[in-house]
Amino acid sequence: xxxxxxxxxxxxxxxxxxxxxxxxxxxxxxxxxxxxxxxxxxxxxxxxxxxxxxxxxxxxxxxxxxxxxxxxxxxxxxxxxxxxxxxxxxxxxxxxxxxxxxxxxxxxxxxxxxxxxxxxxxxxxxxxx
Numbered sequence: 001x002x003x004x005x006x007x008x009x010x011x012x013x014x015x016x017x018x019x020x021x022x023x024x025x026x027x028x029x030x031x032x033x034x035x036x037x038x039x040x041x042x043x044x045x046x047x048x049x050x051x052x053x054x055x056x057x058x059x060x061x062x063x064x065x066x067x068x069x070x071x072x073x074x075x076x077x078x079x080x081x082x083x084x085x086x087x088x089x090x091x092x093x094x095x096x097x098x099x100x101x102x103x104x105x106x107x108x109x110x111x112x113x114x115x116x117x118x119x120x121x122x123x124x125x126x127x128x129x
């Protein structure tokens with residue numbers, strides 16, 4: 001199964017994280033992601049999932065990579081917020097959090113996100129020194 005997701009970063013280096021309703025899939029907190037619906041490109045699916053799960057409208061800025069998850073392979077992208085309000089998140093999320101980079105490891109509870117985080121932080125470090 002293919003899915004797409006986004007890692008949304010604010011200009012100040014904080015990351016947007018969602019808390020799936022009832023810790024769906026064992027995730028207490030994670031990056032927005034979901035199945036690629038028929039007819040959608042991975043980029044469009046990632047943007048759609050970001051809005052549904054976080055209430056944020058985003059613009060893709062870069063490709064991160066393809067990662068094996070528990071039930072799918074997810075294509076992740078970096079994105080920046082261009083509009084939206086976390087209060088507009090859909091039913092799939094219980095909350096939306098803005099997390100400093102140095103707190104991500106403690107907030108993201110799932111091992112699959114820890115693997116992804118290693119790549120995210122390495123790429124982030126390349127860009128920001």
